[in-house]
Amino acid sequence: GIQVEQSPPDLILQEGANSTLRCNFSDSVNNLQWFHQNPWGQLINLFYIPSGTKQNGRLSATTVATERYSLLYISSSQTTDSGVYFCAVAQNTGFQKLVFGTGTRLLVSP
Amino acid sequence: DTGVSQDPRHKITKRGQNVTFRCDPISEHNRLYWYRQTLGQGPEFLTYFQNEAQLEKSRLLSDRFSAERPKGSFSTLEIQRTEQGDSAMYLCASSWHGSDTEAFFGQGTRLTVV
Numbered sequence: 001g002i003q004v005e006q007s008p009p010d011l012i013l014q015e016g017a018n019s020t021l022r023c024n025f026s027d028s029v030n031n032l033q034w035f036h037q038n039p040w041g042q043l044i045n046l047f048y049i050p051s052g053t054k055q056n057g058r059l060s061a062t063t064v065a066t067e068r069y070s071l072l073y074i075s076s077s078q079t080t081d082s083g084v085y086f087c088a089v090a091q092n093t094g095f096q097k098l099v100f101g102t103g104t105r106l107l108v109s110p
Numbered sequence: 111d112t113g114v115s116q117d118p119r120h121k122i123t124k125r126g127q128n129v130t131f132r133c134d135p136i137s138e139h140n141r142l143y144w145y146r147q148t149l150g151q152g153p154e155f156l157t158y159f160q161n162e163a164q165l166e167k168s169r170l171l172s173d174r175f176s177a178e179r180p181k182g183s184f185s186t187l188e189i190q191r192t193e194q195g196d197s198a199m200y201l202c203a204s205s206w207h208g209s210d211t212e213a214f215f216g217q218g219t220r221l222t223v224v
Contacts, residue, residue, distance in 0.1 A: 041147075042216070048212040086153075097158065098153075099155070103152055
C-alpha cells in the first residue's frame with residue numbers, strides 16, 4: 001500500500017519562530033489532509049489540500065501532487081501550536097480511507 | 111452542527127470483558143469511518159460505512175471486533191473478550207458523499223484494558 005513519511009519526527013521551537021513540516025507519499029493520491037492532534041487526542045482539521053496552496057492565518061500548506069509531497073508552514077509559532085501534526089492521504093475516489101504518516105511532534109516553548 | 115461526537119471519552123475495562131463505543135457523525139454526512147491509534151503512531155483504518163452498509167473492513171479488525179450502523183446515522187464498535195493489546199484510542203470520522211470528501215474526526219474513545 002501507499003507509504004507516508006513525515007519529517008522531522010520532532011521539532012522544538014522558540015515562540016515566534018517559523019517552521020516547515022514535510023510529508024512525502026509514495027503514490028498518486030486524490031486526497032491529502034493535514035491535522036493537528038491536541039493533547040486530548042482530538043484531530044483538528046487544518047487543511048484539505050490534494051493539490052495547490054492554501055493559507056489560513058499563520059498556517060499555510062502546499063501540495064505538489066506530481067512530485068508526491070506536501071509542506072505545512074507555521075509562522076510566528078505560539079505555545080498553543082504544540083502537539084502532533086499528521087499528514088494523511090487517500091487514493092480512492094469518494095471513499096476516504098486515510099493513510100496517516102507517523103507525525104511530527106512539535107513543542108513550542110515560551 | 112456539533113461535529114462528530116464519541117462516547118465514552120475514556121473506558122477502563124478488565125481483560126476478557128466486552129466493551130461498546132458509540133459514534134454520532136455530523137448529521138448530513140453519510141460516510142462513517144472507524145480508526146485505531148496506538149501510542150506514538152498515526153491512526154490506522156479499521157472500517158467504513160456508507161449509510162448503513164459496511165463496505166470495507168481492515169484485516170486489523172479481528173473477529174472479536176464488530177461494527178454496526180443500523181439506521182445509517184450513529185455507529186457502534188464492539189470489542190468482545192478484550193485483550194491488553196486492544197488498549198488504544200478509537201477514533202470515528204465522517205464525511206459527505208461528494209466531490210469534497212474531507213473527513214472530520216471525533217474526540218476519540220481512549221480504551222485501557224487492565
